[in-house]
Amino acid sequence: MTGTGPLRDVRAEVDAALRAFMDLQLEAMGPGMDGWPDLAPMHAAAVDLLAEGKRLRPAFCYWGWRAAGGDRRPEIFAAAASLELLQGSALVHDDVMDGSDTRRGMPSAHRKFEALHRAAGWQGSPGRFGEGAAILLGDLFLVWSDQLFQGSGLPGEVLAAARPVFDRMRTELMCGQYLDLLEQAKGEAGTVESAYRVAVHKSARYSVERPLHIGLMLATAALGHKPEDWxxxxxxxxGTNVGVAFQLRDDILGVFGDPAETGKPAGDDLREGKRTILIARALEAATPAQAATVRALLGDPALDVAGVETLREIIVETGALDAGERMIAGYLETALDGLAAAPITAEAREALHALAVAATSRRT
Amino acid sequence: MTGTGPLRDVRAEVDAALRAFMDLQLEAMGPGMDGWPDLAPMHAAAVDLLAEGKRLRPAFCYWGWRAAGGDRRPEIFAAAASLELLQGSALVHDDVMDGSDTRRGMPSAHRKFEALHRAAGWQGSPGRFGEGAAILLGDLFLVWSDQLFQGSGLPGEVLAAARPVFDRMRTELMCGQYLDLLEQAKGEAGTVESAYRVAVHKSARYSVERPLHIGLMLATAALGHKPEDWxxxxxxxxGTNVGVAFQLRDDILGVFGDPAETGKPAGDDLREGKRTILIARALEAATPAQAATVRALLGDPALDVAGVETLREIIVETGALDAGERMIAGYLETALDGLAAAPITAEAREALHALAVAATSRRT
Incomplete structure (x- = not known):
């Protein structure tokens, strides 16, 4: 996916905007400031996390901007890069909530701080220290995100036009995460419908629809146009259809994906007990014996390779995997029909087409 | 303290701005939206927390605005109220990090969600669910804070003039909280100097200096003036001196305060093992036997009334309490000298004088 034109094109510019922003943060919390070098691990953890990532959300934002007639300029890449900081916050806090050990192939932020505590031989619980520090790192990412958006260099009235979407996206993200926690807590009571609701809230809107919408609104305002129905x-x-398909692909990769590509141990989503559309679909079609096995294994932190394999077999045998692939194909088709109907430039249409395929295809 | 004129005056307006904002959030996440009523406990927890609080930070912001010549108008109360949302985030996340059971005399947010999980008989750990939900509630407060600031109704260029201070304040707050975690982890290695550093970062700047500075910058920009050296x-x-004195008063109340006034069980700061200036000062003057007692009792979650009393006696006997009171008086005097020298209106000077006394006096 990283090799796809429209993503690769955006990535270098977004990377540069993030590097410049994190250099600015060194002036606020860095050498010469009171508290440094104690704050160095916080800055380093942020830089490390930001070094990875596909820049998917900034790409949707940038191509939304281009679709509405915006030109290529540094300010839009800075505004788009703010979405990557928001994503950084979501990842760090999500890992604390899920107790995940790894992220993007590296130790998760709270595990890094836990290791720092252990290595220094400090007092108290290394685990509590790690979680506390990671909560604060996620908070930093969250405030940095709107700082970069608001300080992107785009005129105030242009930013103001996209602010309602930006604000709604953030509230939706947190609410979607909470609904996700609820879904896991409710366990088998969850349905395909309620899992779909989480996917829309937590992923589709936040990962695709709102970033695209922000880009469209920014360019519309920058060109002095009024937002039109299209x-x-x-x-x-x-937005919604690519978003849900993207989440479904992520669900499938979380169960069947190659750890070298996902950056997570095989079957980690199963160990965490994630209540995805895929799992809800498997449970709906499962025999009582299969359902009992899922109940026993899903969410077991000590789930081994054999257990992962058993769950995979049930997901295949119940037809949930095939159903998931069919749903992805269906959502993608609807999305591309919508794209074909929009009065946008050929270049943007081509890029958004390629992005939709890249975000939902079998390989990350 | 709530009876003081300059605070009472601001409180009603800030309360109204917060109520209006939370009503707006009902439109984004409320009845009729996908996800409601599952999201109702999240909204309710936010409203409950916001119902309390002294509105100290908004008051410093408002009187900064008035000091630089701003007039009384709804927009400045909305901008000032955004600081109360930031404080809400800090409180909720702080309680998760410290594992605190209560806040403002009520169960802390994570304990409320834990109780919700238990009452519903959901799957998994109630404690983990509660912490996850509280992390998300704190995230909501954090994004709502800049949403209300940016949407206060003040012109974009006026807000932009205060943005660097607003942004710096938030990064300082998170970094200060991290330094506070470090201070507790380092335990006895902490000194009066390092505890002072935490107090400046985490409390003085964030509670007093930056709110005041934001108000001053907003009014300066609104009146078309250039910021002057004063x-x-x-x-x-x-700002700094009232802020550190305020933190010292908070430290003393955390050890000696009346639970009916602090909203926390007696000696809760001792149970949490907070490494305050007061504790650092006591340890510096302690006999080896006293130091050993502090080492054994401080941070013990099961510390009982007798243990609290023993620690209080050591803090008194080492002279730390007297030293703390002397420091508060000294900081307050320096602050009031600075206030007397500033070219501001008599009304603002009087209000800021009263606020400084109220924020640092023996009774909350």
Missing amino acids: IDELCAAY | IDELCAAY
Whole structure:
């Protein structure tokens, strides 16, 4: 996916914007400031996490901007890069909530701080220290995100036009994460419908629809246009459908994916007990014996390779995997129909087409 | 303290701004939206927490605005109220990090969600669910804070003038909290000097100096003036000194305060093992036997009334309590000298004087 044109194109610019921003943070919390070098691990953890990532959300934002007639300029890459900081916050806090050990192939932030505590031989619980520090790192990412958005260099009235979408996206993200926690807590009571609701809230809107919408609104305002109906139609048809398909692909990769590609141990989503559309679909079609096995194994932190394999077999045998692939193909088709109908430039249409395929294809 | 004129005056307006904002959030996440009523406990927890609080930070912001010539208008109360949302985030995340059971006399947010999980008989650990939900509630407060600031109704260029201070304040807050975690982890290695550093970062700047500075910058920009040197001088002299004295008062109340006034069980700071200036000062003057007692009792979650009393006696006998009171008086005097020298209106000077006394006096 990293080799795809529209993503590769955006990545270098977004990387540069993030590096410049983190250099600015060194002036606020860095050498010469009171508290340094104690704060160095905090800055380093942020830089390390930001070094990875596919820049998917900034790409949707940038191509939304281009689709509405915006030109290539540094300010839009800075505004788009703010979405990567928001994602950084979500990842760090998500890992604390899930108790995940790894992220993007490295130890998760709270595990890094836990190791720092252990190595220094400090007092108290290394685990509590690690979680506390990671909560604060996620908080930093969260405030940095709107700082970079608001300080992107785009005129105030242009940013103000996209602010309602930016704000709604963030509230939706937190609410979606909470619904996800609830889904796991409710366990088998969860249905395909309620898992779909989480996927829309937590992933589709936040990963695709709102970033695209922000880009569209920014360019519309920058060009002095009024927002037209096709913008909402494109966001609904393309944004939501690519978003849900993207989440479904992520669910499948979380169960069947190669650890070298996902950056997570095989079957980690099963160990965490994630209540995805895939799992809900498998449970709906499971025999009582299969359902009992899922109940016994899903969410077991000590789940071994054999256990992962057993769950994979049930997901295949119940037809949930095939159903998931069919759903992805269906959502993608609807999304591309919506894209074809939008009055946007050929270049943006081509890029958004390629992005939709890349975000939902079998390989990350 | 709530009866003091300059605070009472601001409180009603800030309360109204917060209520209006939380009503707006009901439109984003409330009845009729996908996910409601599952999201109702999240909204309710936010409203409950916001119902309490002294509105100290908004008051410093408002009187900064008035000091630089701003007039009384709804927009400044909305901008000032954004600081109360930031404080909400800090409190909720702080309680998760410290494992605190209570806040403002009620169960802390994570304990409320833990109880919700238990009452519903959901799967998994109630404690983990509670912490996860509280992390998300704190995240909501954090994004709502800049949403309300940016959407206060003040012109974009006026907000932009205060943005660097607003942004710096938030990064300082998170970094200060991290230094506080470190201080506790390092335990006895902490000194009065390092505890002072935490107090400046985590409390003085965030609670007094930056809110005041934001108000001053907003009014300066609103009136089309250039920021003058006296603004920085007032922020340094009054802001930092009132802020550190406020933190010292909080430290003393955390050990000696009446639970009915602090909203926390007696000696809760001792149970949490907080490494305050007061504790650092006591340890510096302690006999080896006293130091051993502090080492054994401080941070013991099961510390009983007798243990609290023993630690209180050591803090008194080492002279730390008297030293703390002397420091508060000294900081307050320096602050009031700085206030007297600033070219501000008599009304603002009087209000800031009363606020400084109220924030640092023996009774909350």
